[in-house]
Amino acid sequence: MGYKIVIVGATGNVGHEMLNILAEREFPVDEIAVLASRKSLGTEVSFGDKTLKTKDLDTFDFTGWDMALFAVGSEATQKYAPIAAKAGCVVIDNSSLYRYDPDVPLIVPEVNPEAVHGYSKKNIIANPNCSTAQMVVALKPLHDRAKIKRVVVSTxxxxxxxxxxxxxxxxxxxxxxxxxxDNKTQDVFTKQIAFNVIPHIDAFMEDGTTKEEWKMVVETKKIVDKNIKVTATCVRVPVFVGHSEAINIEFEEFLDEDEARDILREAPGIMVIDKREDGGYVTPIECVGDYATFISRIRQDSTIDNGLNLWCVSDNLRKGAALNAVQIAELLGRECLKKG
Structure with missing residues (x-):
């Protein structure tokens, strides 16, 4: 038996990816509904070899549906997620709305799958920020071996x-x-984004960090270990798809780079491509469309006693959003909502 699945925000980038990934991974779907706002009502989207028409989110009845994957902003999520959850449909939310709620599990399946059982408190599971998701996949197996004290990350x-x-x-x-x-002005970014980089993502906070940087700190603590110290600088770059991160890790005990490389090669969700030669590493354009989080440039940091540096790249629309949500749905089905 399969599941009755709802995709909320099916016409957006992440909603499209959710549908693609559900089909690619042959998720056991008995029935699927694709929802959008009224302005997108009737828009057609693809699911495998099927074409589906979007239904109105505002009038949809979630009763009898198993899971709803939300790919809309916090404002819409705040309105509709409690309605779905109250109707008995488990919400897997991609917005930031519920990530910091102590009664809502924040899950990366390769890292903290055991947390899925906490879904029943509110019938809601949160998907982490895209930059956090790929980083914690790399951190967790290393933390299990040598215990991480501090992380310095530039995205x-x-x-x-x-x-x-x-x-x-x-x-x-x-x-x-x-x-x-063909001069078009844009008001999406605070500075020119073409041929430029902008050290500013999301709103500034009182201490000078941005909300994006704060998210990485708080979410890493919730997902991996509350005792890890994290400092982040988040930068928007002129790349269409694929987030990259330069990560510096300080451990409580020494971890040799060769052992770290072996640990990461065996870790779920990770692909190590680390040759010390021209092109022996992965860049964002090469990770697009892939499920893996790619790790390169693994090397000892000689400036501290127990330090490592590494380069981490992933498709942010996949592992950073849609793929992680589908993996949560798979985990939820496997562990909590078993069919048949």
């Missing part, structure tokens, strides 16, 4: 993390630079 985040408008802004700006007569 290089693609524009797709900001949605379709951000993708369009990069495209339009790039075209206008080469063709000044």
């Amino acid at each position: 290089y985040q693609s524009v797709s993390g900001g949605g379709k408008a951000a993708i369009d802004a990069l495209w339009d700006e790039t075209k206008s630079i080469y063709n000044p007569t």
Whole structure:
């Protein structure tokens, strides 16, 4: 027997990816409903070899449905997720709304699968921030071996993390630079994004960090270990899809780079490509469409006693959002909502 699945926000980038990944992974679906706002009502989306028409989120009855994968903003989630949860449909939410709620599990299946059993408190499970998701996949197996004290991470985040408008802004700006007569101004970013980098993602907080940086700190503690100290600098770069991270890790005990490489090679969800030669590493454009989190440039940090550096790359629309949500759905079905 399969599950009755709802995709909320099916016409967006992440919603499209959720449908693609459900089909690719042959998730056991008995019935699927695709929902959108009224302005997108009737829009057709693909699910495997099927074409589905979107239904109105505002009037949809979640009663009798098993899981709802939400790929809409916090405002819409705040309105509709409790309705779905109250109707008995487990919500897997991709927004930031529930991530910091102590009664809502925040899950990366390769890292803290045991947390899935906490879904029953509110019938809601949270998906982490895209930049956090790929980092903790790399941190967890190393933490299990040598216990991480501190992480310093700098991110290089693609524009797709900001949605379709951000993708369009990069495209339009790039075209206008080469063709000044096709000059389109964008108000998505605070600075020019084409041929530039912007050290600012989300709102600034009182201490000078941005909300994106704060998310990485708080979410890593909730998912991996509350005692890990994390400091982050999050940067938007002119890449369409794929987030990259330069991660510096300080451990409580020494961990040799060769052992770390072996640990990561055996860890779930990770692909190590680490040759010390030209091109012996992965870049964002190579990770697009892939499930894995790629690790390269593993090396000892000689400036501290127990330090390692590594380079981490992943498709943010997949592992950073849609794939992780589908993996949570698979975990939930396997552990909690068994059929047949």
